[in-house]
Amino acid sequence: MNLNVIISNFQTFKLVDLLDIVIVAFVVYQLLGFISRTRAGQLARGALIVVLIYLIAATLHMRTITWIMDALLQVGLLTLVVVFQPEIRRALEQMGQTDQWISKVFWRSRHNDPSLRGSWRSAIIAICDAAERFSETKTGALIVLERRTNLSEIVRTGTPVNSEVNLEVLGTIFYEGTPLHDGAAIIENGRIKAAGCVLPLSNNLDLGKDMGTRHRACLGIAENSDAIAVVVSEETGIISMAKNGVLIRHFDRQSLYTRLIDEMIPKEPVTEKAKTIDGWKEQVQRLVERVTKGKEEEK
Incomplete structure (x- = not known):
């Protein structure tokens, strides 16, 4: 039956x-x-x-x-x-947020654009350099990398910047005493869209006592969107990253760079020759940065 x-x-x-x-x-x-x-x-x-x-x-x-x-x-x-x-x-x-659903469809094709991939790679290098510098000087910083979720409402709470991402600009934004240093910098398509932005705070009760409002804001934006947020503690200098409502701590420059590249730039098949060339380029760039940094310290 x-x-x-x-x-x-x-x-x-x-x-x-x-x-x-x-x-x-x-x-x-x-x-x-x-x-x-x-x-x-x-x-x-x-x-x-x-x-x-x-x-x-x-x-x-x-x-x-x-x-x-x-x-x-x-x-x-x-x-x-x-x-x-x-x-x-x-x-x-x-x-x-209907634009969020639409943007999911075009996310991969849009980020496979060579020029946009290059912008994101340069931005990530600058973010990692800045995070390393902020960690050494114990300068508090909060940087949000926009992905599929449109953060226009968050951008409106801050000051428009529309600048390339580099160490000098980020250092100026988060320099203690400047009007924008307490807020978050929003990175869109590899450029700084706005700074001094106000983020939603997380209600997570599992955060440690050594993590204050900046960490709650970092986790809050990751809970409310698919954005990647990087925070540097003003008290300890610890570099952390939030994604999908999870806060991951104790990054160094290289581990942060690797993670951001994996998250923000979709992988594409490359030949062994291309891998070798990219590897040499990155090593030369790192060597130039170290030499430049050493000359600045000597001065």
């Missing part, structure tokens, strides 16, 4: 039914991914434990526990809305 029902269902299966299943699977996948990346994951596990207790109590006919759980579940939906309010608001904001 059950087999006949299954066969009859397949006979009436339409293309719209397949679309219905795909949409539901996509929504569930995105929901699980969103929960796993935020503190909502802990709350969701707590809610599942409550439901499990209720099922066990109902199975074993524990009347007192069942009565209490019934009373709790009657207002459970409202409670979940209140508890998950920040996460629900963040998810709806991201869904409302």
Whole structure:
């Protein structure tokens, strides 16, 4: 009988039914991914434990526990809305950014543009050099690299710059005492779009006591977008990077460079000859930078 029902269902299966299943699977996948990346994951596990207790109590006919759980579940939906309010608001904001969905389609083709790849590579080199300098001098800095998510709302909170990314400009922006040093610098298409920008703060309770507002802002933008954020601690000089709501600490210049290249520049097949040439170019550039830095220190 059950087999006949299954066969009859397949006979009436339409293309719209397949679309219905795909949409539901996509929504569930995105929901699980969103929960796993935020503190909502802990709350969701707590809610599942409550439901499990209720099922066990109902199975074993524990009347007192069942009565209490019934009373709790009657207002459970409202409670979940209140508890998950920040996460629900963040998810709806991201869904409302239609340009984010469009940009995902063109992300790879746009970043395969040779000129744009070169701009990003030069920008990343400058960012890593600046991060190394800031780490040595314990200068606080926060740099955000825009990816698919449009950060125009964040850019509006700061001062337009529209400049190439180089060590001198970043050093000026984050020099203590300048009007822009407390905010974030937004890098778009390998150029500094704005500086002194205000970022959303993370509510993550797992951040250490040695990490203040700058680190919460770094993690906050990574929770609310797919941007890559680099932060240098003013107290310890530690270089950290945030991605997808996760803060990774203790980078040096080379490890930060490697990670940013992997994240911001899509890999493309290259010949062994091209790899050798690029390797020699990078070594020569590093040697020139060291010689220049040594001459500056002698002066």
